[in-house]
Amino acid sequence: MVEKYGLIYKTVREIRGPLIFVEGIKDALYNELVEVKLPDGSEILGSVLDTSAGMAIVQVFGATQGLELGVTARFTGDVIRIPVSSEVIGRVFSGSYKPLDGMPPPLGEKREIHGAAINPTAREPPSEFIQTGISAIDGMNSLVRGQKLPFFSEAGLPHNIAAAQVARQATVPGKEEDFAVVFCAMGIKHEEYEFFRREFAETGALERCVMILNLADDPIIERIIAPRIALTIAEYLAYDLDMHVLAMLTDMTNYGEALRSISIAREEVPTRKGYPGYLYTDLASIYERCGRIKGKKGSVTVFPILTMPGGDITHPIPDLSGYITEGQLIFDRDLHLRGIYPPINVLPSLSRLMKDGIGPGRTRKDHADVSNQLYMAYAEGVKARGLARIIGEVGLSERERKYLRFADEFEMKFVNQGVYENRPIERTLEIAWDLLALLPEHELIRIREEYIREYHPRYRKA
Amino acid sequence: MLKGEIIRVYGSLIIGKNVPNAKIGDVVQVGPLKLIGEIIRIRGNEVSIQCYEDTSGLKPGDEILNTERPLTAELGPGLIGNIYDGLEFSESVIRTIAGDFMKKGVRTAPLSRDKKWHFTPKVKNGDKVVEGDIIGTTRETLMIEHRILVPVGLSGVIREIKEGDYTITDPIATLESNGKKIDLTMMQTWPVRIPRPYKSRLPLTEPLLTGQRVIDSFFPIAKGGTAAIPGGFGTGKTVTLHQIAKWAAADIILYIGCGERGNEMADVVTHFPELEDPRSGKKLIERTIMIANVSNMPVSAREASIYMGVTIAEYFRDQGYDVAIMADSTSRWAEALRDISGRLEEIPAEAGYPAYLPERIAEFYERAGRVVTLGSEYRVGSVTIMGAVSPPGGDFSEPVTSLTLRFVGTLWALDTALAFRRHFPAINWLMSFSRYVELVSKWWQTYDKEWLKYKTKATAILEEASKIEEIARIIGEKALPDDQRLILLVAEMIREGFLVQHAFHEVDTYCEPEKQSKLLRLLIEFYEFTEPLIKAGIPIEKIREFKSIVELMRLKERREVEYIDKVKNKVLEEVKTLAKQYGVEV
Numbered sequence A: 001m002v003e004k005y006g007l008i009y010k011t012v013r014e015i016r017g018p019l020i021f022v023e024g025i026k027d028a029l030y031n032e033l034v035e036v037k038l039p040d041g042s043e044i045l046g047s048v049l050d051t052s053a054g055m056a057i058v059q060v061f062g063a064t065q066g067l068e069l070g071v072t073a074r075f076t077g078d079v080i081r082i083p084v085s086s087e088v089i090g091r092v093f094s095g096s097y098k099p100l101d102g103m104p105p106p107l108g109e110k111r112e113i114h115g116a117a118i119n120p121t122a123r124e125p126p127s128e129f130i131q132t133g134i135s136a137i138d139g140m141n142s143l144v145r146g147q148k149l150p151f152f153s154e155a156g157l158p159h160n161i162a163a164a165q166v167a168r169q170a171t172v173p174g175k176e177e178d179f180a181v182v183f184c185a186m187g188i189k190h191e192e193y194e195f196f197r198r199e200f201a202e203t204g205a206l207e208r209c210v211m212i213l214n215l216a217d218d219p220i221i222e223r224i225i226a227p228r229i230a231l232t233i234a235e236y237l238a239y240d241l242d243m244h245v246l247a248m249l250t251d252m253t254n255y256g257e258a259l260r261s262i263s264i265a266r267e268e269v270p271t272r273k274g275y276p277g278y279l280y281t282d283l284a285s286i287y288e289r290c291g292r293i294k295g296k297k298g299s300v301t302v303f304p305i306l307t308m309p310g311g312d313i314t315h316p317i318p319d320l321s322g323y324i325t326e327g328q329l330i331f332d333r334d335l336h337l338r339g340i341y342p343p344i345n346v347l348p349s350l351s352r353l354m355k356d357g358i359g360p361g362r363t364r365k366d367h368a369d370v371s372n373q374l375y376m377a378y379a380e381g382v383k384a385r386g387l388a389r390i391i392g393e394v395g396l397s398e399r400e401r402k403y404l405r406f407a408d409e410f411e412m413k414f415v416n417q418g419v420y421e422n423r424p425i426e427r428t429l430e431i432a433w434d435l436l437a438l439l440p441e442h443e444l445i446r447i448r449e450e451y452i453r454e455y456h457p458r459y460r461k462a
Numbered sequence B: 001m002l003k004g005e006i007i008r009v010y011g012s013l014i015i016g017k018n019v020p021n022a023k024i025g026d027v028v029q030v031g032p033l034k035l036i037g038e039i040i041r042i043r044g045n046e047v048s049i050q051c052y053e054d055t056s057g058l059k060p061g062d063e064i065l066n067t068e069r070p071l072t073a074e075l076g077p078g079l080i081g082n083i084y085d086g087l088e089f090s091e092s093v094i095r096t097i098a099g100d101f102m103k104k105g106v107r108t109a110p111l112s113r114d115k116k117w118h119f120t121p122k123v124k125n126g127d128k129v130v131e132g133d134i135i136g137t138t139r140e141t142l143m144i145e146h147r148i149l150v151p152v153g154l155s156g157v158i159r160e161i162k163e164g165d166y167t168i169t170d171p172i173a174t175l176e177s178n179g180k181k182i183d184l185t186m187m188q189t190w191p192v193r194i195p196r197p198y199k200s201r202l203p204l205t206e207p208l209l210t211g212q213r214v215i216d217s218f219f220p221i222a223k224g225g226t227a228a229i230p231g232g233f234g235t236g237k238t239v240t241l242h243q244i245a246k247w248a249a250a251d252i253i254l255y256i257g258c259g260e261r262g263n264e265m266a267d268v269v270t271h272f273p274e275l276e277d278p279r280s281g282k283k284l285i286e287r288t289i290m291i292a293n294v295s296n297m298p299v300s301a302r303e304a305s306i307y308m309g310v311t312i313a314e315y316f317r318d319q320g321y322d323v324a325i326m327a328d329s330t331s332r333w334a335e336a337l338r339d340i341s342g343r344l345e346e347i348p349a350e351a352g353y354p355a356y357l358p359e360r361i362a363e364f365y366e367r368a369g370r371v372v373t374l375g376s377e378y379r380v381g382s383v384t385i386m387g388a389v390s391p392p393g394g395d396f397s398e399p400v401t402s403l404t405l406r407f408v409g410t411l412w413a414l415d416t417a418l419a420f421r422r423h424f425p426a427i428n429w430l431m432s433f434s435r436y437v438e439l440v441s442k443w444w445q446t447y448d449k450e451w452l453k454y455k456t457k458a459t460a461i462l463e464e465a466s467k468i469e470e471i472a473r474i475i476g477e478k479a480l481p482d483d484q485r486l487i488l489l490v491a492e493m494i495r496e497g498f499l500v501q502h503a504f505h506e507v508d509t510y511c512e513p514e515k516q517s518k519l520l521r522l523l524i525e526f527y528e529f530t531e532p533l534i535k536a537g538i539p540i541e542k543i544r545e546f547k548s549i550v551e552l553m554r555l556k557e558r559r560e561v562e563y564i565d566k567v568k569n570k571v572l573e574e575v576k577t578l579a580k581q582y583g584v585e586v
């Protein structure tokens, strides 16, 4: 029998939310893993947040019901590590890495879940275009391997359907490679999880998938470690096993709320809306675990989904996420109500790494200019639409009317597409050119003249 | 050696007791890995330590050693082209030791102890020298000659100095000072929190050209000046600072990535070595020093990285160079201050920031300037500081943004609405300012005697257009009188043809001053040529039909400056033809 290591204390003096205060301990390690045993025999994990001679404050990552002063806390003498191996692929775990699939706990090499930062000099700038088959993404906000690109959505919008479409269709044109999906659920509903599970099963992705599940009725505090476990697995698959990993994290807003509840329990000085000052840094410690490493084959692409509370993009979670991620794809209620799918509003959306992933040899040489022009034209069209609402369409100038028409068509033909429609990038660009042809040629100021001559429908026909 | 011990660990804050000879600012080494921290508070026999590395695994009872020295920068040849973390450990060297992931406690000398540099003396035996004098040089890169200075606080007579190949710790000269002999090396050190001294400050007179039109022509920054670039996420702070790092006419570039993205630093590290300086034709990396303390590296080291950067910059200033610093983002540094202040349970001022935040921001920007350096010969150097600010929710009234605006000479205010329509750089021309326009306008006159007139007119047109647009938003453009519609047209031409500058366009990424002044002039002349036509009753639609308009707006994409005159002639042709058609005199 393996002797359990670590020191056991039964001196819990106070329990406050997810925090327990253990007395009489001389030298707990900062961030030490603590196992707390409840009277019913179940065990929850915790880690040391504050250690001083004689007292340790431990935050626990499980349900706090049933916690009482008599529980035992075992200080393990190590930080939190999880075993990883290729065997975890195809499996389902809880948010604290307990098997949910009836199989035994995983074995393998132990990795620290907080993960170290990739040395900036070891990073390879991401540059491989991922074709999602969705025009609003591929054409205007292209995703590349090793990027972190979130969906910013709202409750009731079809972000899950679109996310599943991305997971289903994403390919790097011309390449067949080893891939895996690490799916981390934080506080989403059972039916949402069932939806993803069905989707993955249908496309055969399920056997390439690792699930870390913390659903709506699971302990909130577990959400703090769930994404870290997911990303530790993702990094292992990418950098040790050379896989291209898509790490889907949903819903980051629920994660943020879990973080807030710990901060409130600790009586920390809040900054905005009760969120702690370290929210930015904490989110960065998750999102930054994407990328490519020089000389390694694999990659971690982080694909978070978050719902903006009240649709407010300035809310701390979307706001600070936007400051960290490499762009954002914004779901818009208004587009949704008008029946546009996916309802991605391209104007506030952005992919910061697009420039390195597109162009000759990757997509097409006119791609950057075309997308730039579409942005400008659509912005003009939306402006004209606003004006038309005030003064009526008759009050618009000829030019404004053309832009208005462009905006309508752009939404209907370019943004709008089927849930099972997988458009190759060439098709996306073709639609773009057909739309741009609605405008007088001298308006296409952001596109190089030589590209106009090569791709504009007027010259294409000739 | 006497040692103190840890009594509490709480994030990056460590409380220790019985630390010998504790002074505020002393660097301490904590725990078995000798993690680096700094004493920031003393109470009785207890000290508070801000630890610059991850404190996981530390525990009460672990040792604390006091080095009794402040946090210092190592200065000397080998800095250029390097990429450091906030404590001046070379990340490329760390990678060779620790692998692809950062590891705490890894130690490496900031400057190579083995590399030999060829030292050429500039003084002889028996020469009298004072602090700041150049005793010799070594060619650090093809672009930069590293000038070896007599360290601050020393003066005397050179007793021995020889040309040759030396490491940075080999003595290169002996200085006799008050009867004592002191060996001088190519390396020296400086405490990062103390500004390096100089003789006197000089007024700012010259622009720091960046090749970015909206900056150089509308909101210039002077050599030795300061600028802030605030904006919500995705508005272009980083790309603008990268553009400046690439194309600014400075001798040395110091790029500080402070709490931002790893992939962005990778972009700089990967692409700078390929890029050429448009003036010297040499590789940009030969004048660039990078500090990368990305967002998932220790928060408290963001603090160190800012001071480390500015100290290295001052050191090159003291050699007589124009140095430009970009700090992306100063908000992350302020957050690090807030973090530690919160752990110290200091009473916060606004939004949780400590009450001393204004001082810290002011002190940082105060380290910019154009100065006469120490040393017996007259030598001028400058440090220009540009800082990104990341306001939560894009709200410029938040503490870090509003405080920063009080201390800087130039504001490049980024505008989300412009960014949405991909008008980049998204610098809002109504909200931004530069206190240096007047002084650099003299300089612009070397390109165009009437520069100030055209620049003023351009600003006036843009302002007027924004007012007209407000009305147009209610009644529609069509309902406006033609003279106002002409203003709108010209404003649009200025926006698209001048202000918009695509960072990734092979030609337009950099715009030389001559091209800037000619383009600006032509745009305003377009207005001057067409205004009489409108006054004479010719409808605006006729002017909008000019073929030359598109050509004018595309001029920025053409390398040849001469082409501007050709387009001007075309404009004049079209004006004449139209005037004739309507029987109007021009």
Ligand SMILES: Nc1ncnc2c1ncn2[C@@H]1O[C@H](COP(=O)(O)OP(=O)(O)O)[C@@H](O)[C@H]1O
Binding pocket: A350, A351, A352, A353, B231, B232, B233, B234, B235, B236, B237, B238, B239, B240, B424, B425, B426, B501, B502, B503, B504
């Ligand atoms: N001058 C520019 N030219 C072209 N694109 C730009 C320019 N400035 C910004 N962008 C675009 O905007 C995106 C966001 O810019 P970035 O500087 O990263 O924003 P921030 O640092 O303010 O979050 C970039 O990825 C790029 O697509």
Ligand SMILES: [Mg+2]
Binding pocket: B237, B238, B239, B260, B328
């Ligand atoms: Mg940025």
